[in-house]
Amino acid sequence: MSDTHQVLEIRDVAVHFNGRSGLFGRSQFVVKAVNGVSLDIAAGETVALVGESGCGKSTLSNTIVGLQQPVEGSIRIAGEEVVGARGKALNDIRRKVQMIFQDPALSLDPRSTIGAAIAEPLIVRGIARGEALKSRIAKLLTEVGLRPEHADRYPHQFSGGQRQRVVIARALALEPALVVCDEPVSALDVSVRAQILNLLVALQKRTGVAYLFVSHDLSVVRHICDRVVVMYLGRFVEIADRDTFFANPKHPYTKALMSAVPEADPRLQRSRERLILTGELPSPSNIPPGCAFHTRCPLATEICSRVRPELTSRADGSTVACHHV
Amino acid sequence: MHEPIRPLLDVSDLTVDIDGARVVDGVSFTVAPGEVMALVGESGCGKSLTAFAMLGLLPSVARRTEGRILLGDRDLATFSERQLRKARGKDISIIFQEPSASLDPLASVGSQIADAYRIHTGASRADAFEKARQMLVDVGIPDPDRRLDQFPFELSGGMCQRIMIAIALICGPRVLVADEPTTALDVTIQAQILDLMKKLVADHGTSIVLITHDMGVVADIADHVAVMYAGRIAEIAPVQDLFDHPAHPYTALLLASVPRLDVAPKADLATIEGSVPTPQEFGPGCHFASRCPLVTDKCRVEQPPLFAQGYGHRSACWHIDRIAEITGMLP
Ligand SMILES: Nc1ncnc2c1ncn2[C@@H]1O[C@H](COP(=O)(O)OP(=O)(O)O)[C@@H](O)[C@H]1O
Ligand SMILES: Nc1ncnc2c1ncn2[C@@H]1O[C@H](COP(=O)(O)OP(=O)(O)O)[C@@H](O)[C@H]1O
Numbered sequence: 103m104s105d106t107h108q109v110l111e112i113r114d115v116a117v118h119f120n121g122r123s124g125l126f127g128r129s130q131f132v133v134k135a136v137n138g139v140s141l142d143i144a145a146g147e148t149v150a151l152v153g154e155s156g157c158g159k160s161t162l163s164n165t166i167v168g169l170q171q172p173v174e175g176s177i178r179i180a181g182e183e184v185v186g187a188r189g190k191a192l193n194d195i196r197r198k199v200q201m202i203f204q205d206p207a208l209s210l211d212p213r214s215t216i217g218a219a220i221a222e223p224l225i226v227r228g229i230a231r232g233e234a235l236k237s238r239i240a241k242l243l244t245e246v247g248l249r250p251e252h253a254d255r256y257p258h259q260f261s262g263g264q265r266q267r268v269v270i271a272r273a274l275a276l277e278p279a280l281v282v283c284d285e286p287v288s289a290l291d292v293s294v295r296a297q298i299l300n301l302l303v304a305l306q307k308r309t310g311v312a313y314l315f316v317s318h319d320l321s322v323v324r325h326i327c328d329r330v331v332v333m334y335l336g337r338f339v340e341i342a343d344r345d346t347f348f349a350n351p352k353h354p355y356t357k358a359l360m361s362a363v364p365e366a367d368p369r370l371q372r373s374r375e376r377l378i379l380t381g382e383l384p385s386p387s388n389i390p391p392g393c394a395f396h397t398r399c400p401l402a403t404e405i406c407s408r409v410r411p412e413l414t415s416r417a418d419g420s421t422v423a424c425h426h427v
Numbered sequence: 428m429h430e431p432i433r434p435l436l437d438v439s440d441l442t443v444d445i446d447g448a449r450v451v452d453g454v455s456f457t458v459a460p461g462e463v464m465a466l467v468g469e470s471g472c473g474k475s476l477t478a479f480a481m482l483g484l485l486p487s488v489a490r491r492t493e494g495r496i497l498l499g500d501r502d503l504a505t506f507s508e509r510q511l512r513k514a515r516g517k518d519i520s521i522i523f524q525e526p527s528a529s530l531d532p533l534a535s536v537g538s539q540i541a542d543a544y545r546i547h548t549g550a551s552r553a554d555a556f557e558k559a560r561q562m563l564v565d566v567g568i569p570d571p572d573r574r575l576d577q578f579p580f581e582l583s584g585g586m587c588q589r590i591m592i593a594i595a596l597i598c599g600p601r602v603l604v605a606d607e608p609t610t611a612l613d614v615t616i617q618a619q620i621l622d623l624m625k626k627l628v629a630d631h632g633t634s635i636v637l638i639t640h641d642m643g644v645v646a647d648i649a650d651h652v653a654v655m656y657a658g659r660i661a662e663i664a665p666v667q668d669l670f671d672h673p674a675h676p677y678t679a680l681l682l683a684s685v686p687r688l689d690v691a692p693k694a695d696l697a698t699i700e701g702s703v704p705t706p707q708e709f710g711p712g713c714h715f716a717s718r719c720p721l722v723t724d725k726c727r728v729e730q731p732p733l734f735a736q737g738y739g740h741r742s743a744c745w746h747i748d749r750i751a752e753i754t755g756m757l758p
């Protein structure tokens with residue numbers, strides 16, 4: 103049996119940080135940003151990761167691309183384990199996963215030309231040089247809707263949307279199997295956001311790349327994702343196919359998130375049943391016992407504060423971690 | 428039909444220059460008591476400068492060159508700095524996107540709210556703190572006694588925004604200007620803050636000028652909407668009208684570029700080619716001409732006035748009769 107059609111398989115991954123507080127940082131505590139999560143992503147699939155800020159989305163993304171080390175768990179990319187791997191083997195696996203961040207201004211060096219930025223991963227990996235490199239860059243620029251002559255320009259000569267195109271071109275340079283997109287359109291104006299979303303969809307159709315798409319915008323998620331994962335305080339609380347997810351959300355946290363996102367349609371928005379969460383996300387250095395969501399949950403009962411619900415499968419194929427659904 | 432209500436706030440022909448560039452150009456709108464007027468538009472279109480100009484808070488490089496800002500029967504545009512200081516907080520207040528940046532990091536939350544009250548009322552310290560405590564309850568902050576003694580860094584962004592709202596409202600101003608008050612917050616906290624603003628309007632008849640770029644927020648809370656583009660109002664309308672019958676190509680495209688329930692997943696979204704011109708690039712005609720699919724020569728040279736399009740609905744476009752063509756061009 104081969105799992106090679108899975109571009110990513112993560113198992114029981116936990117990522118913790120050491121925090122300090124108090125006078126002279128004397129009291130130490132552990133920030134449990136990610137707490138044992140498992141997920142597969144298939145080739146060509148788009149999986150959305152949603153949840154409030156601070157719930158661990160970026161930490162998990164960074165861990166998948168190798169910017170952060172897990173304290174526990176396994177991460178396989180195209181079937182190969184990366185946790186604990188080193189040297190050339192690791193490099194060969196790593197190039198299959200690339201990342202796009204929220205703020206394109208911060209991910210480009212203002213002193214390098216656009217061409218140099220895109221060339222860098224190709225040169226570092228010894229993949230192309232000279233004329234071949236030049237034509238590769240020209241092709242990448244064209245693919246993301248820019249022009250070959252843009253290669254000689256600098257980031258500041260571009261708008262935010264164009265810079266995000268450059269970042270996408272650079273991420274695609276190594277022909278990755280998976281691109282982790284951490285809030286890739288959140289900093290962009292709506293008209294530009296639509297251009298980038300269209301581009302991501304078109305590139306996927308052409309190359310078969312898979313995306314892990316981190317977003318807090320459920321209307322964007324509904325538009326471009328095949329499957330949705332909801333995260334709360336470092337754990338997954340619901341995983342479902344898009345249509346199931348939006349037609350029949352189950353976890354009370356999922357329902358609260360959905361009802362909090364306003365629909366861009368006054369009649370619909372004002373007639374919706376609303377579930378407004380009280381309170382805010384507790385600190386990941388002091389996660390409530392039992393179900394972490396019980397402190398804000400309208401359905402919580404005694405068991406919720408004692409026993410953590412496991413993710414269990416439901417008849418429609420979704421998995422949910424809740425004692426009451 | 429509704430009785431036309433006398434507006435509480437009547438802004439007309441507001442114009443702001445920076446370095447000879449007209450960054451806000453003849454902005455006019457009115458807000459009735461207990462009404463929410465949304466100013467929407469992409470970044471750089473002049474929303475914040477419009478807000479700052481209304482309160483006399485423009486940065487030093489900017490100058491208000493024209494305009495009237497009638498609050499009741501007084502024109503804030505004629506006020507001295509001293510008069511403005513008196514009016515701010517008492518008659519008209521503002522809250523910003525980054526609440527933590529507008530709070531004093533070195534003063535307790537309680538003293539900041541109480542000070543805002545004492546400045547305008549001369550109340551005693553004890554009375555002001557009691558009033559501050561009551562405000563915290565009103566803006567939905569649990570455990571107010573503990574919060575009064577805390578400092579901004581001890582509070583979350585959502586909590587800081589509630590504190591800002593408490594400060595803005597403690598003297599009961601009739602107008603609240605909110606500049607992207609929920610943009611930096613999570614959707615769950617945004618929903619709480621929007622509900623708080625709705626309650627304000629319902630309970631106290633406060634008028635709100637809400638600046639946002641989020642059409643969902645507009646759909647949720649606004650009564651009227653002014654769509655700004657490159658320093659000018661492109662279209663202004665009652666909220667349902669704007670969504671149902673956009674009468675400016677920019678509005679129509681903006682609405683179509685947001686993924687909605689009725690758009691098939693992964694289908695192409697409408698886009699607007701190019702990007703917003705900088706004030707230095709503004710031409711003599713319609714500012715949207717460089718990106719408009721309906722553009723003609725006239726648009727490039729002659730600025731369209733706001734044409735009436737129905738009750739309270741106006742659009743600055745020479746080709747309102749061709750708006751339907753936009754729908755035909757959508758993917
Ligand atoms: N380098 C770090 N050191 C300490 N804590 C961190 C670090 N990075 C993230 N965290 C904490 O981990 C939690 C999850 O953060 P993050 O993954 O950025 O969440 P999200 O992307 O969902 O907003 C937060 O409480 C954050 O403060
Ligand atoms: N302090 C300033 N100095 C120079 N230009 C400014 C300043 N503030 C705003 N501008 C310019 O004025 C225009 C409108 O800005 P602003 O009102 O902040 O837009 P918005 O709030 O709609 O994003 C922009 O082109 C911006 O670059």
Ligand SMILES: [Mg+2]
Pocket residue numbers: 159160161
């Ligand atoms: Mg993040």
Ligand SMILES: [Mg+2]
Pocket residue numbers: 474475476606
């Ligand atoms: Mg602004």
